[in-house]
Amino acid sequence: MTAIQQAIVSLSGSQALITHFPSAVLPVPSLQPGETKSIEFVATLPPSIQPQKAELHVTVEEPASHTAAPAQTLAVVMQATGIKTDDVDQIPVATTEFRQPNTYLISIGIGSYRDQQLLPRKFASLDAEMVSNYFQALGGVPAANVRLLQDWKALRPDIDEALLDWLPPHMTKDAVVIVYFAGQAMVTHTGEVLLVPYEGSPTATSRLYPLKDLEAALVRLKAKQTILLFDGMVSKLHSDPKLKNLPPRWDSTGSSIIRIVSSDSLSKGLEDDKHRHGLMTYYLLRALRGESDSNRDGSVTLAEVAAYVSQKVTWAAKTQFNSDQRPLITPPLKQADASSGLVLSKLAAIRGE
Numbered sequence: 001m002t003a004i005q006q007a008i009v010s011l012s013g014s015q016a017l018i019t020h021f022p023s024a025v026l027p028v029p030s031l032q033p034g035e036t037k038s039i040e041f042v043a044t045l046p047p048s049i050q051p052q053k054a055e056l057h058v059t060v061e062e063p064a065s066h067t068a069a070p071a072q073t074l075a076v077v078m079q080a081t082g083i084k085t086d087d088v089d090q091i092p093v094a095t096t097e098f099r100q101p102n103t104y105l106i107s108i109g110i111g112s113y114r115d116q117q118l119l120p121r122k123f124a125s126l127d128a129e130m131v132s133n134y135f136q137a138l139g140g141v142p143a144a145n146v147r148l149l150q151d152w153k154a155l156r157p158d159i160d161e162a163l164l165d166w167l168p169p170h171m172t173k174d175a176v177v178i179v180y181f182a183g184q185a186m187v188t189h190t191g192e193v194l195l196v197p198y199e200g201s202p203t204a205t206s207r208l209y210p211l212k213d214l215e216a217a218l219v220r221l222k223a224k225q226t227i228l229l230f231d232g233m234v235s236k237l238h239s240d241p242k243l244k245n246l247p248p249r250w251d252s253t254g255s256s257i258i259r260i261v262s263s264d265s266l267s268k269g270l271e272d273d274k275h276r277h278g279l280m281t282y283y284l285l286r287a288l289r290g291e292s293d294s295n296r297d298g299s300v301t302l303a304e305v306a307a308y309v310s311q312k313v314t315w316a317a318k319t320q321f322n323s324d325q326r327p328l329i330t331p332p333l334k335q336a337d338a339s340s341g342l343v344l345s346k347l348a349a350i351r352g353e
Contacts, residue, residue: 014054110183124182138345191246264328303340
């Protein structure tokens with residue numbers, strides 16, 4: 001395997017779409033063996049565009065060696081949606097035929113805490129609300145299947161009530177459970193992860209919520225699939241130089257729960273002031289609205305969301321924040337796994353961007 005030094009990516013296809021790209025050819029930065037990089041083509045379509053089908057052909061080649069990867073074809077539907085490309089707070093038009101009555105969501109966002117010494121999370125409460133809205137509008141989840149817990153309504157007893165009292169009577173063999181948590185987590189020197197509810201405090205560990213307890217409750221539900229999404233700050237519970245501190249253990253229970261965590265290590269949990277969201281949640285919302293739909297079939301799967309969030313957060317943390325934040329997906333999703341194809345959202349139209 002050798003490095004690729006001077007590759008280019010080029011677009012071709014339907015002229016009605018191609019003509020709106022400022023450039024149809026972009027250089028690829030040098031790539032070392034095993035390394036990946038992201039290239040974005042951005043086009044602005046006229047607001048009055050007529051609905052039409054189009055194709056994009058993407059080609060990657062290295063002119064110096066006369067080698068090229070097989071061209072990829074993306075079939076898209078060009079249709080005005082009335083929203084701005086980056087305005088994730090305006091939910092795209094949903095497809096009314098898509099319903100998931102067996103999917104349940106607990107969306108938790110804690111931006112302020114009873115313990116004033118804990119740093120606030122500026123956008124956690126809003127993030128939980130937006131995730132709730134997206135899964136209802138684009139994920140086909142009925143409003144009755146959603147529990148939204150924010151700030152002072154997200155005490156440990158509130159989370160327990162949702163997990164232990166509200167969810168169990170609804171469980172069937174086809175149930176899918178999604179738990180979203182925006183806020184903070186603390187890690188003991190042994191690597192145990194403790195979620196911080198509203199009343200949580202580093203000086204009173206009994207008020208923290210061990211991740212293993214939350215996951216044990218989820219495992220008892222015996223749902224067809226369970227997903228945990230965490231976006232936030234991950235810090236040490238206590239700093240004792242005499243103790244060897246192990247990294248956070250997000251998969252300590254060995255269960256089949258799929259976890260997408262904003263960082264694979266201790267992290268500040270970057271928040272994007274420009275877009276007013278946690279960095280991972282911002283790209284999660286963009287993923288659900290169709291930007292992760294790599295095969296352009298109109299269905300956004302768990303594998304597509306995980307891949308998109310992992311790539312985009314890593315890239316944005318480095319390029320926009322000069323920081324290192326790499327999302328953790330555990331266990332790793334394999335193409336052959338049934339969970340990889342789990343559909344999280346559907347869209348009425350796929351927008352060319």
